Amino acid sequence: MGDCSRCGKKAMTFTCRYCGEKFCSEHRLPENHDCGGLDEEVQKEKEQSKEKWFEEKESKDEQETRTVTASTRRTPGLGESIVNTLKSNYTLSIILVTVIAFFMQYLVPGFSQLLVLDPDLVSILYRPWTLVTVMLLHGGLFHLLANMITFYFFGTPVEKAVGGKELLKMYVGAGIVASLGFVGFRNLLSSIYGPEIAAKTLFGMQFASMDTLGLAVGASGAVVAFVGAVAMLYPEAEVLLYFVIPMKIKTAVYAFGGLEAFNLMAKLLGYSLPVIGNFASSAHLAGLLIGLWYGRKLRDRHRKRTSVFNPLSH
Structure with missing residues:
Protein backbone atom coordinates (compact mmCIF):
# COMPACT_ATOMS: atom_id res chain seq x y z
CA MET A 1 0.00 0.00 0.00
CA GLY A 2 1.14 3.54 -0.69
CA ASP A 3 0.14 7.01 -1.90
CA CYS A 4 -0.36 7.62 -5.62
CA SER A 5 1.97 10.38 -6.82
CA ARG A 6 -0.81 11.62 -9.13
CA CYS A 7 -4.02 11.60 -7.06
CA GLY A 8 -2.68 10.94 -3.52
CA LYS A 9 -5.06 8.01 -3.02
CA LYS A 10 -3.91 5.21 -0.79
CA ALA A 11 -3.95 2.01 -2.73
CA MET A 12 -1.73 -0.72 -4.09
CA THR A 13 0.90 1.22 -6.02
CA PHE A 14 2.92 0.49 -9.14
CA THR A 15 6.37 1.94 -9.86
CA CYS A 16 6.77 3.55 -13.29
CA ARG A 17 9.90 2.19 -15.01
CA TYR A 18 10.42 5.50 -16.86
CA CYS A 19 10.20 8.10 -14.10
CA GLY A 20 10.48 5.87 -10.99
CA GLU A 21 7.36 7.35 -9.26
CA LYS A 22 4.60 5.26 -7.58
CA PHE A 23 1.03 5.35 -8.92
CA CYS A 24 -2.32 3.70 -8.31
CA SER A 25 -3.82 1.33 -10.82
CA GLU A 26 -5.69 4.17 -12.50
CA HIS A 27 -2.60 6.27 -13.13
CA ARG A 28 0.08 3.58 -13.43
CA LEU A 29 0.43 3.87 -17.24
CA PRO A 30 2.88 6.61 -18.38
CA GLU A 31 0.30 8.36 -20.54
CA ASN A 32 -2.10 8.61 -17.51
CA HIS A 33 0.31 10.51 -15.30
CA ASP A 34 2.11 12.69 -17.85
CA CYS A 35 5.35 10.73 -17.37
CA GLY A 36 8.39 12.98 -17.99
CA GLY A 37 10.78 10.04 -18.36
CA LEU A 38 8.79 8.50 -21.19
CA ASP A 39 9.97 10.99 -23.81
CA GLU A 40 13.58 10.59 -22.71
CA GLU A 41 13.35 6.80 -22.90
CA VAL A 42 11.71 6.88 -26.32
CA GLN A 43 14.42 9.24 -27.62
CA LYS A 44 17.12 6.99 -26.15
CA GLU A 45 15.63 3.91 -27.79
CA LYS A 46 15.48 5.76 -31.13
CA GLU A 47 19.16 6.68 -30.87
CA GLN A 48 20.14 3.13 -29.97
CA SER A 49 18.09 1.81 -32.86
CA LYS A 50 19.74 4.31 -35.21
CA GLU A 51 23.25 3.34 -34.04
CA LYS A 52 22.43 -0.34 -34.48
CA TRP A 53 21.19 0.36 -38.03
CA PHE A 54 24.45 2.14 -38.94
CA GLU A 55 26.53 -0.70 -37.47
CA GLU A 56 24.58 -3.27 -39.46
CA LYS A 57 24.91 -1.09 -42.59
CA GLU A 58 28.70 -0.79 -42.21
CA SER A 59 29.02 -4.52 -41.60
CA LYS A 60 26.95 -5.24 -44.70
CA ASP A 61 29.01 -2.81 -46.81
CA GLU A 62 32.27 -4.42 -45.65
CA GLN A 63 30.93 -7.86 -46.49
CA GLU A 64 29.86 -6.68 -49.94
CA THR A 65 33.31 -5.11 -50.50
CA ARG A 66 35.03 -8.37 -49.57
CA THR A 67 32.70 -10.24 -51.90
CA VAL A 68 33.43 -7.88 -54.80
CA THR A 69 37.20 -8.05 -54.14
CA ALA A 70 37.10 -11.83 -54.05
CA SER A 71 35.08 -11.97 -57.26
CA THR A 72 37.44 -9.58 -59.08
CA ARG A 73 40.56 -11.47 -57.92
CA ARG A 74 41.48 -13.80 -60.77
CA THR A 75 43.95 -16.51 -61.47
CA PRO A 76 46.74 -15.30 -63.80
CA GLY A 77 46.53 -16.66 -67.33
CA LEU A 78 49.26 -18.71 -68.98
CA GLY A 79 50.85 -15.70 -70.67
CA GLU A 80 50.86 -13.65 -67.47
CA SER A 81 52.32 -16.56 -65.50
CA ILE A 82 55.15 -16.90 -68.02
CA VAL A 83 55.90 -13.17 -67.85
CA ASN A 84 55.95 -13.24 -64.03
CA THR A 85 58.28 -16.25 -64.07
CA LEU A 86 60.69 -14.57 -66.46
CA LYS A 87 60.71 -11.37 -64.36
CA SER A 88 61.77 -13.33 -61.30
CA ASN A 89 64.12 -15.79 -63.05
Missing part, protein backbone atom coordinates in the same frame (compact mmCIF):
# COMPACT_ATOMS: atom_id res chain seq x y z
CA TYR A 90 67.00 -14.17 -64.93
CA THR A 91 68.45 -17.52 -65.95
CA LEU A 92 65.34 -18.44 -67.92
CA SER A 93 65.09 -14.90 -69.31
CA ILE A 94 68.63 -15.10 -70.71
CA ILE A 95 67.87 -18.50 -72.22
CA LEU A 96 64.67 -17.19 -73.82
CA VAL A 97 66.42 -14.17 -75.35
CA THR A 98 69.18 -16.41 -76.69
CA VAL A 99 66.70 -18.85 -78.23
CA ILE A 100 64.80 -15.99 -79.90
CA ALA A 101 68.08 -14.62 -81.27
CA PHE A 102 68.95 -18.07 -82.62
CA PHE A 103 65.81 -18.17 -84.74
CA MET A 104 66.32 -14.57 -85.83
CA GLN A 105 69.65 -15.66 -87.31
CA TYR A 106 67.70 -17.59 -89.92
CA LEU A 107 64.67 -15.33 -90.26
CA VAL A 108 66.13 -11.80 -90.31
CA PRO A 109 68.55 -10.97 -93.16
CA GLY A 110 71.77 -9.38 -91.91
CA PHE A 111 71.05 -10.21 -88.26
CA SER A 112 74.05 -12.51 -87.81
CA GLN A 113 76.40 -10.16 -89.67
CA LEU A 114 75.47 -7.36 -87.28
CA LEU A 115 76.18 -9.36 -84.11
CA VAL A 116 78.96 -11.83 -85.02
CA LEU A 117 82.42 -11.35 -83.48
CA ASP A 118 85.21 -10.61 -85.94
CA PRO A 119 88.55 -10.79 -84.06
CA ASP A 120 90.22 -8.35 -86.45
CA LEU A 121 91.24 -5.35 -84.34
CA VAL A 122 89.92 -2.82 -86.83
CA SER A 123 86.54 -4.56 -86.75
CA ILE A 124 86.51 -4.49 -82.94
CA LEU A 125 87.19 -0.75 -82.95
CA TYR A 126 84.27 -0.09 -85.28
CA ARG A 127 81.93 -2.77 -83.83
CA PRO A 128 82.73 -3.05 -80.11
CA TRP A 129 79.21 -4.26 -79.28
CA THR A 130 80.04 -7.60 -80.90
CA LEU A 131 82.10 -8.46 -77.80
CA VAL A 132 78.71 -8.91 -76.11
CA THR A 133 76.30 -9.76 -78.94
CA VAL A 134 78.38 -12.76 -79.99
CA MET A 135 76.70 -14.54 -77.05
CA LEU A 136 73.34 -14.32 -78.81
CA LEU A 137 74.48 -16.29 -81.87
CA HIS A 138 75.12 -20.02 -82.19
CA GLY A 139 76.52 -22.28 -84.86
CA GLY A 140 73.62 -24.72 -84.84
CA LEU A 141 70.89 -26.32 -82.74
CA PHE A 142 73.26 -28.64 -80.87
CA HIS A 143 75.54 -25.71 -80.04
CA LEU A 144 72.56 -23.76 -78.68
CA LEU A 145 71.16 -26.68 -76.66
CA ALA A 146 74.53 -27.60 -75.16
CA ASN A 147 75.15 -24.05 -73.98
CA MET A 148 71.66 -23.31 -72.69
CA ILE A 149 71.17 -26.64 -70.89
CA THR A 150 74.54 -26.20 -69.20
CA PHE A 151 73.72 -22.61 -68.31
CA TYR A 152 70.36 -23.60 -66.82
CA PHE A 153 71.83 -26.20 -64.46
CA PHE A 154 74.79 -24.09 -63.36
CA GLY A 155 73.23 -20.63 -63.59
CA THR A 156 70.18 -21.52 -61.47
CA PRO A 157 72.04 -22.29 -58.21
CA VAL A 158 74.23 -19.21 -58.65
CA GLU A 159 71.15 -17.02 -59.17
CA LYS A 160 69.56 -18.43 -56.01
CA ALA A 161 72.63 -17.39 -54.06
CA VAL A 162 73.40 -13.95 -55.50
CA GLY A 163 70.16 -12.84 -57.20
CA GLY A 164 69.19 -12.19 -60.79
CA LYS A 165 70.91 -8.83 -61.29
CA GLU A 166 74.23 -10.17 -60.03
CA LEU A 167 73.84 -13.21 -62.29
CA LEU A 168 73.28 -10.95 -65.31
CA LYS A 169 76.38 -8.91 -64.47
CA MET A 170 78.45 -12.07 -64.22
CA TYR A 171 77.05 -13.49 -67.46
CA VAL A 172 77.76 -10.36 -69.48
CA GLY A 173 81.08 -9.69 -67.76
CA ALA A 174 82.35 -13.23 -68.30
CA GLY A 175 81.18 -13.10 -71.91
CA ILE A 176 83.14 -9.90 -72.55
CA VAL A 177 86.30 -11.35 -70.96
CA ALA A 178 85.89 -14.52 -73.04
CA SER A 179 85.52 -12.43 -76.21
CA LEU A 180 88.64 -10.43 -75.37
CA GLY A 181 90.54 -13.66 -74.75
CA PHE A 182 89.46 -14.95 -78.16
CA VAL A 183 90.39 -11.69 -79.91
CA GLY A 184 93.78 -11.54 -78.24
CA PHE A 185 94.74 -15.14 -79.00
CA ARG A 186 93.56 -15.04 -82.60
CA ASN A 187 95.53 -11.86 -83.25
CA LEU A 188 98.57 -13.58 -81.74
CA LEU A 189 98.11 -16.47 -84.18
CA SER A 190 97.67 -13.99 -87.02
CA SER A 191 100.93 -12.26 -86.13
CA ILE A 192 102.72 -15.64 -86.20
CA TYR A 193 101.12 -17.41 -89.14
CA GLY A 194 99.38 -14.70 -91.11
CA PRO A 195 95.73 -15.05 -92.16
CA GLU A 196 95.77 -18.86 -92.18
CA ILE A 197 97.38 -21.83 -90.46
CA ALA A 198 98.22 -24.15 -93.33
CA ALA A 199 97.14 -27.79 -93.48
CA LYS A 200 99.83 -30.20 -92.23
CA THR A 201 100.63 -33.86 -91.95
CA LEU A 202 102.32 -35.24 -88.83
CA PHE A 203 103.03 -38.93 -88.24
CA GLY A 204 100.59 -39.73 -90.99
CA MET A 205 97.83 -37.61 -89.43
CA GLN A 206 96.16 -34.89 -91.45
CA PHE A 207 95.62 -31.49 -89.84
CA ALA A 208 93.24 -29.10 -91.57
CA SER A 209 93.93 -25.46 -92.28
CA MET A 210 92.39 -22.74 -90.12
CA ASP A 211 91.69 -19.04 -90.55
CA THR A 212 93.51 -17.28 -87.76
CA LEU A 213 90.99 -14.41 -87.78
CA GLY A 214 87.89 -16.52 -88.34
CA LEU A 215 84.53 -15.31 -87.03
CA ALA A 216 83.14 -16.48 -83.69
CA VAL A 217 79.65 -17.20 -82.36
CA GLY A 218 78.33 -18.58 -79.09
CA ALA A 219 77.97 -18.00 -75.36
CA SER A 220 80.29 -20.84 -74.35
CA GLY A 221 82.81 -18.57 -72.62
CA ALA A 222 80.13 -17.05 -70.38
CA VAL A 223 78.51 -20.43 -69.69
CA VAL A 224 81.82 -22.07 -68.76
CA ALA A 225 82.30 -19.30 -66.19
CA PHE A 226 79.30 -20.60 -64.26
CA VAL A 227 80.68 -24.14 -64.37
CA GLY A 228 83.91 -22.82 -62.87
CA ALA A 229 82.03 -20.87 -60.20
CA VAL A 230 79.99 -23.88 -59.10
CA ALA A 231 83.13 -26.06 -59.13
CA MET A 232 84.65 -23.74 -56.55
CA LEU A 233 81.48 -23.72 -54.47
CA TYR A 234 80.51 -27.38 -54.64
CA PRO A 235 83.58 -29.35 -55.80
CA GLU A 236 82.19 -32.78 -54.91
CA ALA A 237 79.08 -32.52 -57.12
CA GLU A 238 78.74 -35.16 -59.84
CA VAL A 239 78.40 -33.95 -63.45
CA LEU A 240 78.67 -35.32 -66.98
CA LEU A 241 81.67 -33.94 -68.85
CA TYR A 242 80.50 -33.11 -72.38
CA PHE A 243 77.15 -34.70 -71.33
CA VAL A 244 78.75 -38.16 -71.50
CA ILE A 245 81.48 -38.88 -68.93
CA PRO A 246 80.37 -38.91 -65.24
CA MET A 247 82.84 -37.42 -62.76
CA LYS A 248 83.14 -34.95 -59.92
CA ILE A 249 82.87 -31.39 -61.09
CA LYS A 250 86.35 -30.43 -59.89
CA THR A 251 87.79 -33.32 -61.94
CA ALA A 252 85.67 -32.28 -64.92
CA VAL A 253 87.02 -28.73 -64.71
CA TYR A 254 90.61 -30.03 -64.65
CA ALA A 255 89.92 -32.29 -67.64
CA PHE A 256 88.10 -29.58 -69.57
CA GLY A 257 90.76 -26.98 -68.84
CA GLY A 258 93.55 -29.38 -69.77
CA LEU A 259 91.93 -30.29 -73.07
CA GLU A 260 91.34 -26.66 -73.98
CA ALA A 261 94.92 -25.73 -73.03
CA PHE A 262 96.22 -28.59 -75.20
CA ASN A 263 94.15 -27.27 -78.11
CA LEU A 264 95.65 -23.80 -77.65
CA MET A 265 99.18 -25.19 -77.59
CA ALA A 266 98.52 -27.15 -80.79
CA LYS A 267 97.35 -23.98 -82.54
CA LEU A 268 100.39 -22.07 -81.31
CA LEU A 269 102.52 -24.81 -82.86
CA GLY A 270 100.59 -24.46 -86.11
CA TYR A 271 98.26 -27.47 -85.89
CA SER A 272 94.47 -27.39 -86.03
CA LEU A 273 93.35 -30.55 -84.22
CA PRO A 274 90.45 -32.69 -85.49
CA VAL A 275 87.07 -31.87 -83.89
CA ILE A 276 88.30 -29.65 -81.05
CA GLY A 277 90.39 -27.57 -83.45
CA ASN A 278 87.22 -25.59 -84.18
CA PHE A 279 86.64 -24.84 -80.49
CA ALA A 280 87.22 -21.28 -79.31
CA SER A 281 89.48 -22.60 -76.54
CA SER A 282 90.89 -19.16 -75.74
CA ALA A 283 87.36 -17.92 -74.98
CA HIS A 284 86.57 -21.04 -72.96
CA LEU A 285 89.69 -20.76 -70.81
CA ALA A 286 89.18 -17.03 -70.25
CA GLY A 287 85.61 -17.67 -69.13
CA LEU A 288 86.69 -20.58 -66.92
CA LEU A 289 89.31 -18.48 -65.15
CA ILE A 290 86.77 -15.72 -64.51
CA GLY A 291 84.33 -18.30 -63.14
CA LEU A 292 86.92 -19.83 -60.80
CA TRP A 293 87.82 -16.37 -59.51
CA TYR A 294 84.18 -15.40 -59.04
CA GLY A 295 83.34 -18.74 -57.43
CA ARG A 296 86.10 -18.28 -54.90
CA LYS A 297 84.67 -14.89 -53.96
CA LEU A 298 81.22 -16.42 -53.55
CA ARG A 299 82.60 -19.33 -51.54
CA ASP A 300 84.14 -16.93 -49.05
CA ARG A 301 80.92 -14.91 -48.92
CA HIS A 302 78.60 -17.91 -48.58
CA ARG A 303 80.89 -20.34 -46.77
CA LYS A 304 78.10 -21.45 -44.44
CA ARG A 305 75.57 -21.98 -47.26
CA THR A 306 77.49 -24.03 -49.84
CA SER A 307 74.73 -26.65 -50.00
CA VAL A 308 72.61 -24.27 -52.11
CA PHE A 309 75.07 -24.72 -54.95
CA ASN A 310 74.42 -28.43 -55.51
CA PRO A 311 73.53 -28.44 -59.23
CA LEU A 312 72.04 -31.92 -58.94
CA SER A 313 69.30 -30.59 -56.64
CA HIS A 314 67.71 -28.49 -59.43
Whole structure:
Protein backbone atom coordinates (compact mmCIF):
# COMPACT_ATOMS: atom_id res chain seq x y z
CA MET A 1 0.00 0.00 0.00
CA GLY A 2 1.14 3.54 -0.69
CA ASP A 3 0.14 7.01 -1.90
CA CYS A 4 -0.36 7.62 -5.62
CA SER A 5 1.97 10.38 -6.82
CA ARG A 6 -0.81 11.62 -9.13
CA CYS A 7 -4.02 11.60 -7.06
CA GLY A 8 -2.68 10.94 -3.52
CA LYS A 9 -5.06 8.01 -3.02
CA LYS A 10 -3.91 5.21 -0.79
CA ALA A 11 -3.95 2.01 -2.73
CA MET A 12 -1.73 -0.72 -4.09
CA THR A 13 0.90 1.22 -6.02
CA PHE A 14 2.92 0.49 -9.14
CA THR A 15 6.37 1.94 -9.86
CA CYS A 16 6.77 3.55 -13.29
CA ARG A 17 9.90 2.19 -15.01
CA TYR A 18 10.42 5.50 -16.86
CA CYS A 19 10.20 8.10 -14.10
CA GLY A 20 10.48 5.87 -10.99
CA GLU A 21 7.36 7.35 -9.26
CA LYS A 22 4.60 5.26 -7.58
CA PHE A 23 1.03 5.35 -8.92
CA CYS A 24 -2.32 3.70 -8.31
CA SER A 25 -3.82 1.33 -10.82
CA GLU A 26 -5.69 4.17 -12.50
CA HIS A 27 -2.60 6.27 -13.13
CA ARG A 28 0.08 3.58 -13.43
CA LEU A 29 0.43 3.87 -17.24
CA PRO A 30 2.88 6.61 -18.38
CA GLU A 31 0.30 8.36 -20.54
CA ASN A 32 -2.10 8.61 -17.51
CA HIS A 33 0.31 10.51 -15.30
CA ASP A 34 2.11 12.69 -17.85
CA CYS A 35 5.35 10.73 -17.37
CA GLY A 36 8.39 12.98 -17.99
CA GLY A 37 10.78 10.04 -18.36
CA LEU A 38 8.79 8.50 -21.19
CA ASP A 39 9.97 10.99 -23.81
CA GLU A 40 13.58 10.59 -22.71
CA GLU A 41 13.35 6.80 -22.90
CA VAL A 42 11.71 6.88 -26.32
CA GLN A 43 14.42 9.24 -27.62
CA LYS A 44 17.12 6.99 -26.15
CA GLU A 45 15.63 3.91 -27.79
CA LYS A 46 15.48 5.76 -31.13
CA GLU A 47 19.16 6.68 -30.87
CA GLN A 48 20.14 3.13 -29.97
CA SER A 49 18.09 1.81 -32.86
CA LYS A 50 19.74 4.31 -35.21
CA GLU A 51 23.25 3.34 -34.04
CA LYS A 52 22.43 -0.34 -34.48
CA TRP A 53 21.19 0.36 -38.03
CA PHE A 54 24.45 2.14 -38.94
CA GLU A 55 26.53 -0.70 -37.47
CA GLU A 56 24.58 -3.27 -39.46
CA LYS A 57 24.91 -1.09 -42.59
CA GLU A 58 28.70 -0.79 -42.21
CA SER A 59 29.02 -4.52 -41.60
CA LYS A 60 26.95 -5.24 -44.70
CA ASP A 61 29.01 -2.81 -46.81
CA GLU A 62 32.27 -4.42 -45.65
CA GLN A 63 30.93 -7.86 -46.49
CA GLU A 64 29.86 -6.68 -49.94
CA THR A 65 33.31 -5.11 -50.50
CA ARG A 66 35.03 -8.37 -49.57
CA THR A 67 32.70 -10.24 -51.90
CA VAL A 68 33.43 -7.88 -54.80
CA THR A 69 37.20 -8.05 -54.14
CA ALA A 70 37.10 -11.83 -54.05
CA SER A 71 35.08 -11.97 -57.26
CA THR A 72 37.44 -9.58 -59.08
CA ARG A 73 40.56 -11.47 -57.92
CA ARG A 74 41.48 -13.80 -60.77
CA THR A 75 43.95 -16.51 -61.47
CA PRO A 76 46.74 -15.30 -63.80
CA GLY A 77 46.53 -16.66 -67.33
CA LEU A 78 49.26 -18.71 -68.98
CA GLY A 79 50.85 -15.70 -70.67
CA GLU A 80 50.86 -13.65 -67.47
CA SER A 81 52.32 -16.56 -65.50
CA ILE A 82 55.15 -16.90 -68.02
CA VAL A 83 55.90 -13.17 -67.85
CA ASN A 84 55.95 -13.24 -64.03
CA THR A 85 58.28 -16.25 -64.07
CA LEU A 86 60.69 -14.57 -66.46
CA LYS A 87 60.71 -11.37 -64.36
CA SER A 88 61.77 -13.33 -61.30
CA ASN A 89 64.12 -15.79 -63.05
CA TYR A 90 67.00 -14.17 -64.93
CA THR A 91 68.45 -17.52 -65.95
CA LEU A 92 65.34 -18.44 -67.92
CA SER A 93 65.09 -14.90 -69.31
CA ILE A 94 68.63 -15.10 -70.71
CA ILE A 95 67.87 -18.50 -72.22
CA LEU A 96 64.67 -17.19 -73.82
CA VAL A 97 66.42 -14.17 -75.35
CA THR A 98 69.18 -16.41 -76.69
CA VAL A 99 66.70 -18.85 -78.23
CA ILE A 100 64.80 -15.99 -79.90
CA ALA A 101 68.08 -14.62 -81.27
CA PHE A 102 68.95 -18.07 -82.62
CA PHE A 103 65.81 -18.17 -84.74
CA MET A 104 66.32 -14.57 -85.83
CA GLN A 105 69.65 -15.66 -87.31
CA TYR A 106 67.70 -17.59 -89.92
CA LEU A 107 64.67 -15.33 -90.26
CA VAL A 108 66.13 -11.80 -90.31
CA PRO A 109 68.55 -10.97 -93.16
CA GLY A 110 71.77 -9.38 -91.91
CA PHE A 111 71.05 -10.21 -88.26
CA SER A 112 74.05 -12.51 -87.81
CA GLN A 113 76.40 -10.16 -89.67
CA LEU A 114 75.47 -7.36 -87.28
CA LEU A 115 76.18 -9.36 -84.11
CA VAL A 116 78.96 -11.83 -85.02
CA LEU A 117 82.42 -11.35 -83.48
CA ASP A 118 85.21 -10.61 -85.94
CA PRO A 119 88.55 -10.79 -84.06
CA ASP A 120 90.22 -8.35 -86.45
CA LEU A 121 91.24 -5.35 -84.34
CA VAL A 122 89.92 -2.82 -86.83
CA SER A 123 86.54 -4.56 -86.75
CA ILE A 124 86.51 -4.49 -82.94
CA LEU A 125 87.19 -0.75 -82.95
CA TYR A 126 84.27 -0.09 -85.28
CA ARG A 127 81.93 -2.77 -83.83
CA PRO A 128 82.73 -3.05 -80.11
CA TRP A 129 79.21 -4.26 -79.28
CA THR A 130 80.04 -7.60 -80.90
CA LEU A 131 82.10 -8.46 -77.80
CA VAL A 132 78.71 -8.91 -76.11
CA THR A 133 76.30 -9.76 -78.94
CA VAL A 134 78.38 -12.76 -79.99
CA MET A 135 76.70 -14.54 -77.05
CA LEU A 136 73.34 -14.32 -78.81
CA LEU A 137 74.48 -16.29 -81.87
CA HIS A 138 75.12 -20.02 -82.19
CA GLY A 139 76.52 -22.28 -84.86
CA GLY A 140 73.62 -24.72 -84.84
CA LEU A 141 70.89 -26.32 -82.74
CA PHE A 142 73.26 -28.64 -80.87
CA HIS A 143 75.54 -25.71 -80.04
CA LEU A 144 72.56 -23.76 -78.68
CA LEU A 145 71.16 -26.68 -76.66
CA ALA A 146 74.53 -27.60 -75.16
CA ASN A 147 75.15 -24.05 -73.98
CA MET A 148 71.66 -23.31 -72.69
CA ILE A 149 71.17 -26.64 -70.89
CA THR A 150 74.54 -26.20 -69.20
CA PHE A 151 73.72 -22.61 -68.31
CA TYR A 152 70.36 -23.60 -66.82
CA PHE A 153 71.83 -26.20 -64.46
CA PHE A 154 74.79 -24.09 -63.36
CA GLY A 155 73.23 -20.63 -63.59
CA THR A 156 70.18 -21.52 -61.47
CA PRO A 157 72.04 -22.29 -58.21
CA VAL A 158 74.23 -19.21 -58.65
CA GLU A 159 71.15 -17.02 -59.17
CA LYS A 160 69.56 -18.43 -56.01
CA ALA A 161 72.63 -17.39 -54.06
CA VAL A 162 73.40 -13.95 -55.50
CA GLY A 163 70.16 -12.84 -57.20
CA GLY A 164 69.19 -12.19 -60.79
CA LYS A 165 70.91 -8.83 -61.29
CA GLU A 166 74.23 -10.17 -60.03
CA LEU A 167 73.84 -13.21 -62.29
CA LEU A 168 73.28 -10.95 -65.31
CA LYS A 169 76.38 -8.91 -64.47
CA MET A 170 78.45 -12.07 -64.22
CA TYR A 171 77.05 -13.49 -67.46
CA VAL A 172 77.76 -10.36 -69.48
CA GLY A 173 81.08 -9.69 -67.76
CA ALA A 174 82.35 -13.23 -68.30
CA GLY A 175 81.18 -13.10 -71.91
CA ILE A 176 83.14 -9.90 -72.55
CA VAL A 177 86.30 -11.35 -70.96
CA ALA A 178 85.89 -14.52 -73.04
CA SER A 179 85.52 -12.43 -76.21
CA LEU A 180 88.64 -10.43 -75.37
CA GLY A 181 90.54 -13.66 -74.75
CA PHE A 182 89.46 -14.95 -78.16
CA VAL A 183 90.39 -11.69 -79.91
CA GLY A 184 93.78 -11.54 -78.24
CA PHE A 185 94.74 -15.14 -79.00
CA ARG A 186 93.56 -15.04 -82.60
CA ASN A 187 95.53 -11.86 -83.25
CA LEU A 188 98.57 -13.58 -81.74
CA LEU A 189 98.11 -16.47 -84.18
CA SER A 190 97.67 -13.99 -87.02
CA SER A 191 100.93 -12.26 -86.13
CA ILE A 192 102.72 -15.64 -86.20
CA TYR A 193 101.12 -17.41 -89.14
CA GLY A 194 99.38 -14.70 -91.11
CA PRO A 195 95.73 -15.05 -92.16
CA GLU A 196 95.77 -18.86 -92.18
CA ILE A 197 97.38 -21.83 -90.46
CA ALA A 198 98.22 -24.15 -93.33
CA ALA A 199 97.14 -27.79 -93.48
CA LYS A 200 99.83 -30.20 -92.23
CA THR A 201 100.63 -33.86 -91.95
CA LEU A 202 102.32 -35.24 -88.83
CA PHE A 203 103.03 -38.93 -88.24
CA GLY A 204 100.59 -39.73 -90.99
CA MET A 205 97.83 -37.61 -89.43
CA GLN A 206 96.16 -34.89 -91.45
CA PHE A 207 95.62 -31.49 -89.84
CA ALA A 208 93.24 -29.10 -91.57
CA SER A 209 93.93 -25.46 -92.28
CA MET A 210 92.39 -22.74 -90.12
CA ASP A 211 91.69 -19.04 -90.55
CA THR A 212 93.51 -17.28 -87.76
CA LEU A 213 90.99 -14.41 -87.78
CA GLY A 214 87.89 -16.52 -88.34
CA LEU A 215 84.53 -15.31 -87.03
CA ALA A 216 83.14 -16.48 -83.69
CA VAL A 217 79.65 -17.20 -82.36
CA GLY A 218 78.33 -18.58 -79.09
CA ALA A 219 77.97 -18.00 -75.36
CA SER A 220 80.29 -20.84 -74.35
CA GLY A 221 82.81 -18.57 -72.62
CA ALA A 222 80.13 -17.05 -70.38
CA VAL A 223 78.51 -20.43 -69.69
CA VAL A 224 81.82 -22.07 -68.76
CA ALA A 225 82.30 -19.30 -66.19
CA PHE A 226 79.30 -20.60 -64.26
CA VAL A 227 80.68 -24.14 -64.37
CA GLY A 228 83.91 -22.82 -62.87
CA ALA A 229 82.03 -20.87 -60.20
CA VAL A 230 79.99 -23.88 -59.10
CA ALA A 231 83.13 -26.06 -59.13
CA MET A 232 84.65 -23.74 -56.55
CA LEU A 233 81.48 -23.72 -54.47
CA TYR A 234 80.51 -27.38 -54.64
CA PRO A 235 83.58 -29.35 -55.80
CA GLU A 236 82.19 -32.78 -54.91
CA ALA A 237 79.08 -32.52 -57.12
CA GLU A 238 78.74 -35.16 -59.84
CA VAL A 239 78.40 -33.95 -63.45
CA LEU A 240 78.67 -35.32 -66.98
CA LEU A 241 81.67 -33.94 -68.85
CA TYR A 242 80.50 -33.11 -72.38
CA PHE A 243 77.15 -34.70 -71.33
CA VAL A 244 78.75 -38.16 -71.50
CA ILE A 245 81.48 -38.88 -68.93
CA PRO A 246 80.37 -38.91 -65.24
CA MET A 247 82.84 -37.42 -62.76
CA LYS A 248 83.14 -34.95 -59.92
CA ILE A 249 82.87 -31.39 -61.09
CA LYS A 250 86.35 -30.43 -59.89
CA THR A 251 87.79 -33.32 -61.94
CA ALA A 252 85.67 -32.28 -64.92
CA VAL A 253 87.02 -28.73 -64.71
CA TYR A 254 90.61 -30.03 -64.65
CA ALA A 255 89.92 -32.29 -67.64
CA PHE A 256 88.10 -29.58 -69.57
CA GLY A 257 90.76 -26.98 -68.84
CA GLY A 258 93.55 -29.38 -69.77
CA LEU A 259 91.93 -30.29 -73.07
CA GLU A 260 91.34 -26.66 -73.98
CA ALA A 261 94.92 -25.73 -73.03
CA PHE A 262 96.22 -28.59 -75.20
CA ASN A 263 94.15 -27.27 -78.11
CA LEU A 264 95.65 -23.80 -77.65
CA MET A 265 99.18 -25.19 -77.59
CA ALA A 266 98.52 -27.15 -80.79
CA LYS A 267 97.35 -23.98 -82.54
CA LEU A 268 100.39 -22.07 -81.31
CA LEU A 269 102.52 -24.81 -82.86
CA GLY A 270 100.59 -24.46 -86.11
CA TYR A 271 98.26 -27.47 -85.89
CA SER A 272 94.47 -27.39 -86.03
CA LEU A 273 93.35 -30.55 -84.22
CA PRO A 274 90.45 -32.69 -85.49
CA VAL A 275 87.07 -31.87 -83.89
CA ILE A 276 88.30 -29.65 -81.05
CA GLY A 277 90.39 -27.57 -83.45
CA ASN A 278 87.22 -25.59 -84.18
CA PHE A 279 86.64 -24.84 -80.49
CA ALA A 280 87.22 -21.28 -79.31
CA SER A 281 89.48 -22.60 -76.54
CA SER A 282 90.89 -19.16 -75.74
CA ALA A 283 87.36 -17.92 -74.98
CA HIS A 284 86.57 -21.04 -72.96
CA LEU A 285 89.69 -20.76 -70.81
CA ALA A 286 89.18 -17.03 -70.25
CA GLY A 287 85.61 -17.67 -69.13
CA LEU A 288 86.69 -20.58 -66.92
CA LEU A 289 89.31 -18.48 -65.15
CA ILE A 290 86.77 -15.72 -64.51
CA GLY A 291 84.33 -18.30 -63.14
CA LEU A 292 86.92 -19.83 -60.80
CA TRP A 293 87.82 -16.37 -59.51
CA TYR A 294 84.18 -15.40 -59.04
CA GLY A 295 83.34 -18.74 -57.43
CA ARG A 296 86.10 -18.28 -54.90
CA LYS A 297 84.67 -14.89 -53.96
CA LEU A 298 81.22 -16.42 -53.55
CA ARG A 299 82.60 -19.33 -51.54
CA ASP A 300 84.14 -16.93 -49.05
CA ARG A 301 80.92 -14.91 -48.92
CA HIS A 302 78.60 -17.91 -48.58
CA ARG A 303 80.89 -20.34 -46.77
CA LYS A 304 78.10 -21.45 -44.44
CA ARG A 305 75.57 -21.98 -47.26
CA THR A 306 77.49 -24.03 -49.84
CA SER A 307 74.73 -26.65 -50.00
CA VAL A 308 72.61 -24.27 -52.11
CA PHE A 309 75.07 -24.72 -54.95
CA ASN A 310 74.42 -28.43 -55.51
CA PRO A 311 73.53 -28.44 -59.23
CA LEU A 312 72.04 -31.92 -58.94
CA SER A 313 69.30 -30.59 -56.64
CA HIS A 314 67.71 -28.49 -59.43
